[in-house]
Amino acid sequence: MIKHYLKNAISAFAKNKFVTFINVFGVSFTLIVVTLLFSFFDLEWGTSGPNEHRYDIVQLSSMEMIAYSYDTIYHLDSSFVDDAWVYDTVDYDVQKGDGVSNSTSQVSYTTIKKYLSNLKEAKEKTFFTSNASNIFLPSGKLSISTNYTDEHYWNLYPYQILEGRYFNESDVQNNKPVMVITEKLAKKYFGKKQVVGQVLEMGQKKWQVIGVVKNPREYEFDCFVPYTHLAPHELNDEQPLGRFVVSFLTEDKVQVKRLKAELEALEKTIAPYEDYTDFFFYPTTFREGYAAHLLVANSKDAKKSLRKMRFRFSLFGFFFLLLPILNMLNINLSRVFERRSEIGIRKAFGAETKDIFLQFLFESVLLSLVAGLLAMVASYFIIHLVNHSEILDNKLILNSGIVLYGMLAAIVFGFLFGVLPATTISKLNIVKALKN
Amino acid sequence: MVELKEVVKKYQTADIETTALHNINLSVQNGEFVSIMGPSGCGKSTLLNVIGLLDKPSEGKILFNGQLANQLSAKELAKFRNQNIGFIFQSFHLINDLKVIDNVELPLIYRKMSSKDRRQLAEASLEKVGLRNRMNHHPSQLSGGQRQRVAIARAIVGQPKLILADEPTGNLDSKNGQDVMQLLIDMNQKNSTTIIMVTHDESMAKQTERLIRLYDGAQVY
Ligand SMILES: Nc1ncnc2c1ncn2[C@@H]1O[C@H](COP(=O)(O)OP(=O)(O)O)[C@@H](O)[C@H]1O
Numbered sequence: 001m002i003k004h005y006l007k008n009a010i011s012a013f014a015k016n017k018f019v020t021f022i023n024v025f026g027v028s029f030t031l032i033v034v035t036l037l038f039s040f041f042d043l044e045w046g047t048s049g050p051n052e053h054r055y056d057i058v059q060l061s062s063m064e065m066i067a068y069s070y071d072t073i074y075h076l077d078s079s080f081v082d083d084a085w086v087y088d089t090v091d092y093d094v095q096k097g098d099g100v101s102n103s104t105s106q107v108s109y110t111t112i113k114k115y116l117s118n119l120k121e122a123k124e125k126t127f128f129t130s131n132a133s134n135i136f137l138p139s140g141k142l143s144i145s146t147n148y149t150d151e152h153y154w155n156l157y158p159y160q161i162l163e164g165r166y167f168n169e170s171d172v173q174n175n176k177p178v179m180v181i182t183e184k185l186a187k188k189y190f191g192k193k194q195v196v197g198q199v200l201e202m203g204q205k206k207w208q209v210i211g212v213v214k215n216p217r218e219y220e221f222d223c224f225v226p227y228t229h230l231a232p233h234e235l236n237d238e239q240p241l242g243r244f245v246v247s248f249l250t251e252d253k254v255q256v257k258r259l260k261a262e263l264e265a266l267e268k269t270i271a272p273y274e275d276y277t278d279f280f281f282y283p284t285t286f287r288e289g290y291a292a293h294l295l296v297a298n299s300k301d302a303k304k305s306l307r308k309m310r311f312r313f314s315l316f317g318f319f320f321l322l323l324p325i326l327n328m329l330n331i332n333l334s335r336v337f338e339r340r341s342e343i344g345i346r347k348a349f350g351a352e353t354k355d356i357f358l359q360f361l362f363e364s365v366l367l368s369l370v371a372g373l374l375a376m377v378a379s380y381f382i383i384h385l386v387n388h389s390e391i392l393d394n395k396l397i398l399n400s401g402i403v404l405y406g407m408l409a410a411i412v413f414g415f416l417f418g419v420l421p422a423t424t425i426s427k428l429n430i431v432k433a434l435k436n
Numbered sequence: 437m438v439e440l441k442e443v444v445k446k447y448q449t450a451d452i453e454t455t456a457l458h459n460i461n462l463s464v465q466n467g468e469f470v471s472i473m474g475p476s477g478c479g480k481s482t483l484l485n486v487i488g489l490l491d492k493p494s495e496g497k498i499l500f501n502g503q504l505a506n507q508l509s510a511k512e513l514a515k516f517r518n519q520n521i522g523f524i525f526q527s528f529h530l531i532n533d534l535k536v537i538d539n540v541e542l543p544l545i546y547r548k549m550s551s552k553d554r555r556q557l558a559e560a561s562l563e564k565v566g567l568r569n570r571m572n573h574h575p576s577q578l579s580g581g582q583r584q585r586v587a588i589a590r591a592i593v594g595q596p597k598l599i600l601a602d603e604p605t606g607n608l609d610s611k612n613g614q615d616v617m618q619l620l621i622d623m624n625q626k627n628s629t630t631i632i633m634v635t636h637d638e639s640m641a642k643q644t645e646r647l648i649r650l651y652d653g654a655q656v657y
């Protein structure tokens with residue numbers, strides 16, 4: 001049966017080369033775009049390497065503090081004495097006026113230590129900040145980015161370790177000059193990959209390399225050292241605002257909510273600093289942060305941004321897919337109607353409605369699968385080209401997941417384009433179908 | 437074999453109602469070769485379609501071997517046609533996208549049968565119409581007479597008890613027409629297949645056992 005359908009489909013496709021071409025080309029083109037989008041989403045939203053817990057992490061990278069002006073308000077009592085009003089001051093109040101000064105930034109080590117060290121609603125917590133520094137090689141100066149963090153960092157951001165180990169609690173507490181470096185830096189600095197035990201000089205300090213990690217697809221840091229190496233004034237500064245990002249690992253969405261509530265309660269307990277009396281934490285999930293970043297919005301409005309972004313993406317996706325779908329549907333309908341007499345013949349000789357439906361659906365899915373395969377091959381080459389351009393620097397990939405999704409999309413397309421024509425055509429009246 | 441009782445067929449188009457068949461009573465015995473004649477538009481094709489269960493009558497009963505066929509579901513009708521009836525049309529109605537052999541196999545596709553058996557039966561059927569050597573051709577590569585012979589091979593491949601032929605020689609010259617007629621006569625005589633054939637050609641009709649004349653949707657004796 002399948003073989004018969006296949007034969008029929010192939011020769012029907014071959015006979016109508018132009019329509020088949022338009023069909024395959026149209027579906028292919030759409031699928032190429034879909035595949036490239038998948039690949040891009042995988043890069044931006046994927047959970048490989050250090051991003052494994054991306055969706056379970058709440059980041060606190062924004063905190064606001066506000067100082068208010070105070071107005072003194074006098075309450076007067078008045079009486080009418082000898083044709084004139086007489087005013088007496090009875091009492092006065094000090095009322096909070098408009099905020100006069102507000103400041104938003106990341107948080108300080110003091111805030112972390114004082115207020116964020118005993119959170120109930122986080123499985124795990126880390127904090128980090130980065131410095132840009134120059135290191136010197138025989139070939140010249142190399143500008144690198146160093147991440148100063150604690151030993152919990154690796155549990156939230158599990159970089160793939162290639163050699164050696166991460167730094168641990170004792171390394172951090174004892175302020176050991178140890179460093180975890182990325183593979184790329186290892187190659188640049190030492191010219192090789194086996195570098196554990198070697199010494200790297202940075203900022204007039206000698207660091208012992210204890211581990212090498214794989215570079216993630218998104219560039220962030222070149223090396224990692226215990227935060228205890230930061231200048232003492234950075235750690236002792238009493239200011240609430242600073243330059244640390246705090247990350248919390250949560251169990252699930254429910255805990256995210258509870259964590260946010262806990263942070264909201266905590267912000268009220270922060271002791272006034274100079275004239276600043278009101279403090280606000282703006283924790284964001286990855287999705288919220290991404291949306292805010294994309295829409296250049298404040299992380300204050302992260303939740304709203306996420307909703308806005310979702311809406312825009314869906315709208316874009318809908319229109320982008322609607323046109324080819326309508327087009328393909330139209331082509332498929334007319335293609336199928338040209339084969340009316342075939343349907344009449346098949347039914348006369350015993351085909352059920354179901355048989356005709358399946359046959360035409362099969363053809364549609366087959367066509368889409370062929371288009372899907374072509375799209376995958378084309379996407380492979382396009383991604384290859386894109387990766388060789390400066391901007392994306394080997395970041396896009398066509399992994400098995402993306403290919404799977406692409407082919408799944410192809411099958412869905414096949415059904416979408418196929419179901420309506422197949423339904424319509426399979427219900428055709430035999431006598432009418434056989435009339436020329 | 438087939439029995440029609442008070443069959444009426446009306447067509448409703450836009451605003452006019454055409455009665456294509458008026459109160460047809462007809463009985464065809466097993467193994468009979470019956471021809472139907474009548475002027476164009478008198479309802480011959482309609483009658484054949486109703487007998488072949490391709491179209492439902494507006495009124496009346498159709499019985500196959502005493503069994504009422506009217507109330508069968510679409511699915512049951514499809515199965516019944518597949519097992520019992522072979523069709524031959526004036527304009528051949530072959531599927532041009534398929535090779536000759538695949539066209540002949542068509543009725544067997546809708547039966548539970550291995551592709552090997554299907555192939556064997558189709559080849560044997562083509563052998564009977566003398567076109568086995570053309571099985572890998574496409575219908576467009578054949579002459580009209582050859583196409584109709586392929587259509588006959590397709591009609592008989594499933595060994596139906598009844599063959600309905602609507603002007604099978606209508607598009608053929610007399611030589612090819614006679615070849616096709618001979619094949620039908622052989623089928624009728626050797627396999628005692630019941631055949632009902634619509635024709636315009638008196639000489640063809642004369643070669644059959646019984647002639648039914650239709651005029652304006654009604655039987656004329
Ligand atoms: N699908 C249809 N809709 C409306 N009228 C039809 C239809 N099919 C046939 N007719 C009418 O029914 C009558 C009989 O047609 P038909 O059976 O094809 O005649 P014949 O085969 O004898 O030439 C004609 O008047 C024709 O116009």
Ligand SMILES: [Mg+2]
Pocket residue numbers: 480481482
């Ligand atoms: Mg006719």
